[in-house]
Amino acid sequence: MIVCIAEKPSVARDIARIIGATSSHDGYMEGNGFQVTWTFGHLCTLKEPHDYTPMWKSWSLSALPMIPDRFGIKLIDDQGIKKQFSIIEGLMQKAERIVNCGDAGQEGELIQRWVMQKAGAKCPVSRLWISSMTDEAIREGFQNLKDQQDYQPLYLAGLSRAIGDWLLGMNATRLYTLKYGQNRQVLSIGRVQTPTLALIVNRQKEIDNFKPEPYWVLATVYRDTTFTATKGKFTSKEEGEEAFATIEGKPFKVTKVEKKEGKEQPPQLYDLTSLQVDCNRKFGYSAEMTLNLIQALYERKFTTYPRVDTQYLSDDIYPKCPQTLNGLYQTKFGGVPVYAEYIKPIGGKPLKKTKRVFDSSKVTDHHAIIPTGVIPQNLSDAEQKVFDLIARRFIGVFLPDCKFSTTTVLGKVDEVEFKVTGKEILDPGWRVVREDAKSKKEEGDDEKKDEDEERTLPTFVKGESGEHKPTLTEKWTTPPPYYNEASLLRAMETAGKFVEDETLRAAMKENGIGRPSSRASIIETLFKRRYIKRERKRLVATPTGIELIDLIREELLKSCELTGIWEKKLRDIEHQKYDAQQFINELKQQVTDIVRDVMSDSTNRRITITPEEAKKTKKGKTDK
Numbered sequence: 001m002i003v004c005i006a007e008k009p010s011v012a013r014d015i016a017r018i019i020g021a022t023s024s025h026d027g028y029m030e031g032n033g034f035q036v037t038w039t040f041g042h043l044c045t046l047k048e049p050h051d052y053t054p055m056w057k058s059w060s061l062s063a064l065p066m067i068p069d070r071f072g073i074k075l076i077d078d079q080g081i082k083k084q085f086s087i088i089e090g091l092m093q094k095a096e097r098i099v100n101c102g103d104a105g106q107e108g109e110l111i112q113r114w115v116m117q118k119a120g121a122k123c124p125v126s127r128l129w130i131s132s133m134t135d136e137a138i139r140e141g142f143q144n145l146k147d148q149q150d151y152q153p154l155y156l157a158g159l160s161r162a163i164g165d166w167l168l169g170m171n172a173t174r175l176y177t178l179k180y181g182q183n184r185q186v187l188s189i190g191r192v193q194t195p196t197l198a199l200i201v202n203r204q205k206e207i208d209n210f211k212p213e214p215y216w217v218l219a220t221v222y223r224d225t226t227f228t229a230t231k232g233k234f235t236s237k238e239e240g241e242e243a244f245a246t247i248e249g250k251p252f253k254v255t256k257v258e259k260k261e262g263k264e265q266p267p268q269l270y271d272l273t274s275l276q277v278d279c280n281r282k283f284g285y286s287a288e289m290t291l292n293l294i295q296a297l298y299e300r301k302f303t304t305y306p307r308v309d310t311q312y313l314s315d316d317i318y319p320k321c322p323q324t325l326n327g328l329y330q331t332k333f334g335g336v337p338v339y340a341e342y343i344k345p346i347g348g349k350p351l352k353k354t355k356r357v358f359d360s361s362k363v364t365d366h367h368a369i370i371p372t373g374v375i376p377q378n379l380s381d382a383e384q385k386v387f388d389l390i391a392r393r394f395i396g397v398f399l400p401d402c403k404f405s406t407t408t409v410l411g412k413v414d415e416v417e418f419k420v421t422g423k424e425i426l427d428p429g430w431r432v433v434r435e436d437a438k439s440k441k442e443e444g445d446d447e448k449k450d451e452d453e454e455r456t457l458p459t460f461v462k463g464e465s466g467e468h469k470p471t472l473t474e475k476w477t478t479p480p481p482y483y484n485e486a487s488l489l490r491a492m493e494t495a496g497k498f499v500e501d502e503t504l505r506a507a508m509k510e511n512g513i514g515r516p517s518s519r520a521s522i523i524e525t526l527f528k529r530r531y532i533k534r535e536r537k538r539l540v541a542t543p544t545g546i547e548l549i550d551l552i553r554e555e556l557l558k559s560c561e562l563t564g565i566w567e568k569k570l571r572d573i574e575h576q577k578y579d580a581q582q583f584i585n586e587l588k589q590q591v592t593d594i595v596r597d598v599m600s601d602s603t604n605r606r607i608t609i610t611p612e613e614a615k616k617t618k619k620g621k622t623d624k
Contacts, residue, residue, distance in 0.1 A: 125148035180605055
């Protein structure tokens with residue numbers, strides 16, 4: 001009998017239906033030579049400190065650092081989990097072969113491997129590796145099962161991540177709680193959590209310490225068009241007034257009119273982070289809410305695997321794209337075919353293929369998030385909005401570039417030069433499919449700037465001259481904006497460097513902090529710990545969060561760059577460029593050094609105890 005194990009019951013039911021296992025039993029389906037069972041996500045976890053030695057049960061500085069000789073796993077203490085595991089164990093003991101049908105990613109690999117280890121599975125294991133849950137993808141996956149050994153580096157990367165998080169989280173949380181929390185307030189420290197909190201705290205300090213300074217901008221209105229002095233800002237009012245005086249009452253003369261035509265490529269396809277960013281900006285959805293919505297769309301077969309960090313498709317997807325577009329062509333919301341008018345002009349013709357979209361070298365386990373071509377039914381309003389973003393982005397990459405004309409007009413009054421720029425859309429190209437859903441605009445949105453850039457200027461002729469109305473406006477420098485979830489996700493993706501440019505951002509992804517799939521839960525953990533709070537869309541550090549970062553002198557614990565380097569090493573383990581044991585040994589040494597340094601701190605630094613936290617117990621595992 002071949003035993004297939006999926007990550008949740010709904011996925012198991014889909015797989016069972018496709019392979020003919022139609023007879024239901026307690027905890028599994030059977031038929032056609034297969035038994036299909038399931039986990040509920042994680043059934044196993046790394047052992048807790050007290051599972052290794054009784055001396056690690058109570059929190060004590062003398063017991064630190066806690067470094068087990070060998071890490072072990074155990075079942076999560078839950079009756080439902082224990083019952084399901086018992087069923088899985090019985091099936092695996094008798095199996096001729098196991099097919100690992102877990103989520104096709106690092107976490108999915110770890111979940112299933114731990115269950116197989118705990119169940120003492122001895123038979124050969126195959127791996128089902130698919131990027132969507134459509135019937136066609138499942139059938140194709142079963143026709144092309146892989147050897148589980150091919151995914152050993154993926155498992156080692158997941159295991160290294162789990163052990164690394166245990167080593168740092170368990171040791172540093174106990175260390176800081178006992179040393180600075182007066183043993184009354186848990187101070188949760190994590191490999192990804194703490195640098196993320198440091199980003200928010202450091203930005204907040206920048207804002208708090210910011211001293212606005214005045215500056216003056218000289219502009220003039222000629223033929224109902226505002227020209228700005230090219231000199232830029234005047235730092236003193238006197239200097240600005242002096243320039244103003246030299247141009248007042250003198251004619252404005254156009255010295256140059258330059259027109260350039262350009263093209264704008266469609267935006268790249270979505271990875272998880274860029275989708276979370278857009279959903280936060282447009283609809284105010286949290287990163288966690290977006291992840292839950294796109295996971296639901298994936299499980300209902302409408303979109304492909306969501307937990308991805310690439311914006312490219314492999315070349316083998318190209319022949320399937322007409323079929324996907326056909327599904328979108330037939331898609332209706334409220335009885336209206338929402339995408340048909342955009343797809344009609346490109347239907348029946350060879351689709352555009354560019355390296356910006358199709359590049360197998362940029363795809364490892366999974367490609368960018370795209371629709372599957374299955375026509376969506378019964379979507380909630382929120383699911384429809386997320387699907388709509390993905391569908392429009394997908395259609396857009398096959399549409400022509402947007403063509404525009406940029407006009408720059410230079411003028412002069414006396415010796416002072418002025419400039420204005422306008423942009424005119426000549427052919428909208430892919431912009432016809434631009435997301436036109438009503439969206440909540442974030443504070444400081446660039447909407448007005450876009451309008452300014454896209455305004456059409458009157459026709460100016462070099463050498464023309466006339467009256468104008470100069471203005472000298474006082475303005476004040478502004479602090480950097482608070483993080484919101486969108487900008488925090490971008491900063492996590494690029495290890496603290498908030499990068500908007502798509503190409504540069506892609507190059508820095510290797511050194512981001514956290515995985516795309518874990519960043520939402522890290523942000524939620526900071527809320528849960530009461531280290532941050534929301535003020536409208538702003539993410540604001542609480543006094544406890546600020547105090548905690550101030551307490552931490554060890555750069556290793558709060559540096560985005562260093563954590564980004566760890567993430568790079570974990571990815572390198574996955575791609576067989578770095579040794580997993582070396583990563584663990586380095587982390588053991590780093591944890592040992594941190595414990596030594598904090599223990600030798602002779603200052604009397606303490607964190608302020610909040611009443612709610614004082615009531616909390618110290619027990620329980622820390623988040624990452």
